[in-house]
């Protein structure tokens with residue numbers, strides 16, 4: 397239950413393990429076309445341009461920056477943790493003059509502050525992280541998207557820990573780029589950078605005065621490939637990750653078959669249940685309110701007196717894998733648990749029991765049963781739905 401790579405469903409792994417298709421095989425062309433079309437559905441962006449590129453989420457971040465930034469452009473980064481700082485660095489690498497608004501751990505930046513900043517200067521691009529995987533803080537992507545467009549900035553949403561787990565209506569919310577990677581809430585093994593780009597952002601890119609900084613990242617190389625596969629034609633620029641694209645087809649089908657709204661609701665219930673269990677164990681979670689708490693992962697602080705190394709060693713004796721801290725300033729004071737993709741009640745239960753066991757091993761006296769009951773208060777909803 398680390399926050400990515402997550403466990404994949406069986407049909408995804410079967411597709412991944414099938415004999416490697418050629419990138420010009422008719423069956424593969426169909427799968428690629430299906431993926432591109434399903435992405436627009438999952439991103440809720442019917443008129444967007446989808447891209448599927450071999451690489452990680454960081455490549456998707458870099459691709460948006462490399463194509464939309466020209467030297468000297470101003471970029472505003474709304475940072476709610478580790479990945480905001482990463483975006484600032486990437487934008488700088490591509491020549492942007494970056495202003496970063498950095499929230500304290502567990503907090504977001506007030507919308508008034510964002511608005512004041514957007515008013516004070518003309519920003520070409522504004523980036524924000526939907527769910528920062530280092531803090532489990534979720535921003536209000538709709539409000540930020542609307543603020544960015546109000547002041548004429550292209551908005552880029554790092555949705556690596558949220559797409560398919562949290563509601564994102566890219567087109568309705570007017571967000572220009574929503575990007576993710578295959579291994580988080582999409583539920584596919586790592587290796588694909590995924591993004592959908594608005595018509596407005598594609599037009600801005602077309603009107604660039606200077607060539608994009610980068611070769612592999614240049615949309616000029618990839619757009620014809622995506623267009624070709626969208627119309628059921630093969631094309632070559634760099635070899636597509638054919639097994640991964642076959643797996644992505646299954647992953648996206650699973651998401652759509654569950655029903656997008658159902659899926660968001662399930663994530664919401666699992667998130668609430670897990671947090672309730674942690675609070676029942678006496679832990680404090682990093683996000684400072686329920687509204688700021690992600691549905692895809694949680695980040696509880698360790699109780700006073702429990703050493704990180706001891707806790708993780710005790711977790712090693714359970715069947716549950718969780719992740720340590722990521723945000724440098726508090727790295728050894730908390731841990732992270734992903735509850736996305738196909739996670740259900742059974743996994744939440746095992747995890748709550750595992751964490752209770754580990755805390756008791758560290759000398760606390762916590763009640764696993766009471767924690768599970770607190771979780772069940774929320775999970776009942778999942779049970780009655782299914």
Ligand SMILES: *Cc1c(COP(=O)(O)O)cnc(C)c1O
Pocket residue numbers: 400452453454455479525527528529554555556557577
């Ligand atoms: C995981 C993650 C990334 C980086 O993705 P990689 O696939 O590891 O490169 C970026 N942003 C967020 C919010 C993430 O959770």
